Amino acid sequence: MTYQIQTYNKIADAGLKLLDEQYEINAGNDPDAILLRSHKLHGQPIPETVQAIARAGAGTNNIPIDQCSEQGVVVFNTPGANANAVKELVISCLIASSRNLFRAVQWTHSLKGETEISEKVEANKKAFIGHEVAGKKLGVIGLGNIGSVVANDALALDMEVMAYDPFVSVDVAWTISRSVKRVHQLEELLSQCDFITIHVPLSPKTTGIIDEKAFKAMKKGIHFINFARGELVDHGALKTALQDGTVGKYITDFPSDDIFGMDNVVATPHLGASTTESEENCAIMAARQLKNYLETGNIKNA
Numbered sequence: 391m392t393y394q395i396q397t398y399n400k401i402a403d404a405g406l407k408l409l410d411e412q413y414e415i416n417a418g419n420d421p422d423a424i425l426l427r428s429h430k431l432h433g434q435p436i437p438e439t440v441q442a443i444a445r446a447g448a449g450t451n452n453i454p455i456d457q458c459s460e461q462g463v464v465v466f467n468t469p470g471a472n473a474n475a476v477k478e479l480v481i482s483c484l485i486a487s488s489r490n491l492f493r494a495v496q497w498t499h500s501l502k503g504e505t506e507i508s509e510k511v512e513a514n515k516k517a518f519i520g521h522e523v524a525g526k527k528l529g530v531i532g533l534g535n536i537g538s539v540v541a542n543d544a545l546a547l548d549m550e551v552m553a554y555d556p557f558v559s560v561d562v563a564w565t566i567s568r569s570v571k572r573v574h575q576l577e578e579l580l581s582q583c584d585f586i587t588i589h590v591p592l593s594p595k596t597t598g599i600i601d602e603k604a605f606k607a608m609k610k611g612i613h614f615i616n617f618a619r620g621e622l623v624d625h626g627a628l629k630t631a632l633q634d635g636t637v638g639k640y641i642t643d644f645p646s647d648d649i650f651g652m653d654n655v656v657a658t659p660h661l662g663a664s665t666t667e668s669e670e671n672c673a674i675m676a677a678r679q680l681k682n683y684l685e686t687g688n689i690k691n692a
């Protein structure tokens with residue numbers, strides 16, 4: 391028996407290698423399964439032959455879940471496979487933003503071609519004086535595979551860590567350090583933390599959860615990190631909060647035209663999971679899920 395797999399993005403070789411001679415990749419118009427990363431499937435028909443879709447990544451907001459349910463298509467994602475990559479970027483941005491590293495690096499490069507560079511450096515470095523994160527409070531919204539490792543690792547930086555998540559899975563709950571203070575009201579976290587990082591999936595319920603009311607509850611000058619999804623934040627309210635200084639810095643992986651050019655915005659081009667290791671982990675997990683399902687009918691989203 392052979393299976394046809396349709397891919398829409400470059401999938402790491404380590405994953406494709408799992409799909410041995412039984413599998414034909416992009417070989418015809420009647421795929422048994424789809425394997426993708428960021429390609430948006432909304433608005434295009436899913437062929438009747440498709441039994442499963444695997445996303446080599448965490449979020450499934452590029453897949454029309456309702457349409458899949460109606461057609462009986464099983465949807466997989468790769469929980470945890472990119473958690474380390476995202477965590478490392480979040481922790482590095484936490485420190486980099488606190489030390490004004492992004493602006494400082496930009497300024498240093500602007501000295502190209504100038505004279506008396508060391509004098510200019512000494513005269514201007516006060517503009518970039520930063521803060522240490524040790525002793526500060528980090529709020530983690532969402533304690534899934536990514537939020538939980540961010541929370542645990544922030545403790546090693548001597549931060550106080552507070553977390554909010556009404557739906558922690560039993561498996562993840564066991565991994566969270568007891569030093570992470572769990573709160574039952576989001577407002578409690580918003581009003582007390584110096585830094586906040588959000589790690590919840592995008593869904594109709596979470597779209598815009600960081601809204602005007604949430605910004606109003608925050609401490610003035612907070613650094614807000616969003617490596618989850620841009621749409622979790624209401625951008626009208628964000629812009630006001632950036633302008634009036636409620637948000638001292640917004641560090642996001644989801645660039646958006648309305649906040650480009652603002653001094654207190656740092657935007658990266660959706661790099662959270664972009665490491666060789668994470669791409670391999672996700673591709674391997676996704677390919678294994680499809681293989682398992684097509685060959686045995688087992689649904690194992692891990």
Ligand code: MLT
Binds near residue numbers: 449662
């Ligand atoms: C994810 O959902 O896994 C990350 O945002 C990375 C990605 O979308 O490629």
